[in-house]
Each structure stands twice: as C-alpha cells, then as structure tokens.
Amino acid sequence: MATVEHCLYCFESLAAHLAGRKSLALEDIEKLYAEFCEADNTPTGQDGQTESDTGGSKMGAIKKRIPALSRLAKTSSSSSGPSSPSSGSSLSLATDTPDTSMSSLETETERAAPLTESPLFVTWNTVSARSGNTNLRGCIGTFEAQELEEGLSSYAITSAIHDMRFDPISKRELPTLEVAVTLLTDFEDCDDAMDWEFGTHGLRISFTDRGRRYGATYLPDVASEQGWTKEETLVSLMRKAGWVGKKDKWQDVDLKVVRYQGRRNTCNTLSTSNGGIGSNLKERHR
CATH class of the missing domain: 3.30.1490.150 (Hypothetical protein ph0010; domain 2)
Structure with a gap:
C-alpha cells in the first residue's frame, strides 16, 4: 500500500524541483523517517525531559533534511479525522481509508515483501488553514506499472506542474498543500x-x-x-x-x-494563522 514515506517523498521531489536542487532518494526518506519516529518516541523522565540528550537534536537535523517534516506536529498511522491545531508546525498523516484500502486483506507475505513497482496516481490539493476545506490542485498518474522511486518523483512533479486544468504550483504554495498517493491494484x-x-x-x-x-x-x-x-x-x-x-x-x-x-495514503502541511498546524485529513481524488 502507499505509505507515509511515499507522501513525504512526493513533497521532497516537488520542493527540490521548485528550489532547483537535487532531491533526496526514496531510500533516504525511508531511513530518515524511521529515525525521526524513533527519536520522536524517546521516553521521558519524571521531570518531563527526554532521557536522551541527542533526541531533540537528532529530530532537528532530520527535519532540516526533509523540509516537510519541519511542520510535523503529530505522526500517526491511525489518524482518521481532524485534530485541533497545535502550537507547533505540522505534517498530518492519514493511513489508507477503509473504503479504498485492502490493507486488512494483505497476507503476511505481502507485508514482508515491500512493493517495488505499481501503477499510481499523485493528487495535490490546497488546504484552507481557516476552514480545512480542500481544493483540487492537480492530479495525474499512469496505469503502467512504475518503479516507485522514479514514478512517484515523476508524477509528483507532473501533477503539480503540468495538469493543464490548473496553473503550475508555486513554491509559496508548499505550506498549504496536501498530497495523496494512490497505488492501483486489482x-x-x-x-x-x-x-x-x-x-x-x-x-x-x-x-x-x-x-x-x-x-x-x-x-x-x-x-x-x-x-x-x-x-x-x-x-x-x-x-x-x-x-x-x-x-x-x-x-x-x-x-x-x-x-x-486503490491503496492510498494522504498527508498535508497546513500552517494556521497563529503559526500552529491543523491535521485536517481531507481526502480527494480526481
């Protein structure tokens, strides 16, 4: 199924393209996100301080490597609805929705063997910081199986820049964007x-x-x-x-x-007016 890392990789690919720099590889995103989650789960002592002095600095370093994570307020693989705004910055993450997911039917073999290629679609929406409403901003994909690293990067950029129904997404829009990755099956x-x-x-x-x-x-x-x-x-x-x-x-x-x-995952970066972030989990595909 589509993963949080796939969504982050789409953000990284688009941000790198708009900034004229080389994107991190999908493998790098997967590794850094695993390290980020590990650092985020560092246990706290009775005084509320982390037991590891390196946890915070490690998270900060990873956020700099993956710009979308600089808005992370909450990471959850089971979020199913809106949460209240945070005083921090955020990347809200939603797992596959029940109506489009087959994850509950996946076998142990399927879970043990990571998907390496698939037909796919990448959908971009803009999310209103005030209302949480979403508006379609681009959606393009392919029914031909793609190697995931190349396919996700290519269609993240293509759907953002070359969907003829819309003007190209600009760098200033990145903080308002939501991305949905749908891997097509069956x-x-x-x-x-x-x-x-x-x-x-x-x-x-x-x-x-x-x-x-x-x-x-x-x-x-x-x-x-x-x-x-x-x-x-x-x-x-x-x-x-x-x-x-x-x-x-x-x-x-x-x-x-x-x-x-379709096996889908969605995430967004949504800045609120007070600098906080809402984890609005709207999901829209065209």
Whole structure:
C-alpha cells in the first residue's frame, strides 16, 4: 500500500524541483523517517525531559533534511479525522481509508515483501488553514506499472506542474498543500457498465463514438464523495473524456469499463494563522 514515506517523498521531489536542487532518494526518506519516529518516541523522565540528550537534536537535523517534516506536529498511522491545531508546525498523516484500502486483506507475505513497482496516481490539493476545506490542485498518474522511486518523483512533479486544468504550483504554495498517493491494484474487466461498487472501485472507461476514441478515469472515492448515482458517475466520466453527446443517449455508446482498487495514503502541511498546524485529513481524488 502507499505509505507515509511515499507522501513525504512526493513533497521532497516537488520542493527540490521548485528550489532547483537535487532531491533526496526514496531510500533516504525511508531511513530518515524511521529515525525521526524513533527519536520522536524517546521516553521521558519524571521531570518531563527526554532521557536522551541527542533526541531533540537528532529530530532537528532530520527535519532540516526533509523540509516537510519541519511542520510535523503529530505522526500517526491511525489518524482518521481532524485534530485541533497545535502550537507547533505540522505534517498530518492519514493511513489508507477503509473504503479504498485492502490493507486488512494483505497476507503476511505481502507485508514482508515491500512493493517495488505499481501503477499510481499523485493528487495535490490546497488546504484552507481557516476552514480545512480542500481544493483540487492537480492530479495525474499512469496505469503502467512504475518503479516507485522514479514514478512517484515523476508524477509528483507532473501533477503539480503540468495538469493543464490548473496553473503550475508555486513554491509559496508548499505550506498549504496536501498530497495523496494512490497505488492501483486489482484491475478487472466489468461485466457491464454497472458492475462496480461505490467506494471500492475506481473506473477506467474507453469507447469510440463517431469515429473518435475516448477514455477517462475516476479514482475509487470520487463517485461516493460527489454523491453521484452510478449513471451520473458514468455520464460525468464520459464528459471528462470529452464526449458531448446527449446525456440520455449514454447507454447507446458501447462502453468498455475496467474497475480497479486503490491503496492510498494522504498527508498535508497546513500552517494556521497563529503559526500552529491543523491535521485536517481531507481526502480527494480526481
């Protein structure tokens, strides 16, 4: 499944690109994040001071290596909702949501063998420090399996800079951003256009109409998030592909529908007006 480290690596890749510097490698992020968590869990004595004099300095050094961690107020692999703002800075982390995750079904073998490649999507949102509301800022991915280090870096930048629906993300926007990494799994041909489940399946459609070929996708949470019916979802997806036919004629089009699932992780950096951070865990994909 997608991990916190994958999200941090997307932030690092984008920040490095915008700053014109070389990004840390995914392996470096994974190592530093493990060290950060270890330092963060340093036990405290009765006087409230850490038993290790090196814990704080070690965390500070790691934060400098991974800029997104400089906003870390709380790290939690089980956060499922908003928490109150902190007086520190933050990176809020959310694990896979139940409606798009298969993590509970993973075998011991799958957990023991880290994923090295996968089809993937990277989604950027801006998060309002005042309301916690999110707005889509870019989302691009691929259905071809990618080596994770190269794929995450490439699509973190591509979705931030080259999504033609939006202006390129700027360096000044970094503190307001949320990233979601979705690793795609379990691709299946649908028996018909309605052969899929809300919140479980993403959809990839393809069709030909009047000699023109069309195709588009929605990630697993879009339909349920928007409150659409299955018919509304399919028509919206056809519109997204560029189809301009009459809405009540959509069933006359021979749709090929592939369903898939997504294993996702989300994190954001959200500065509040008083310098604190809220760990708002909005999750939106397009």
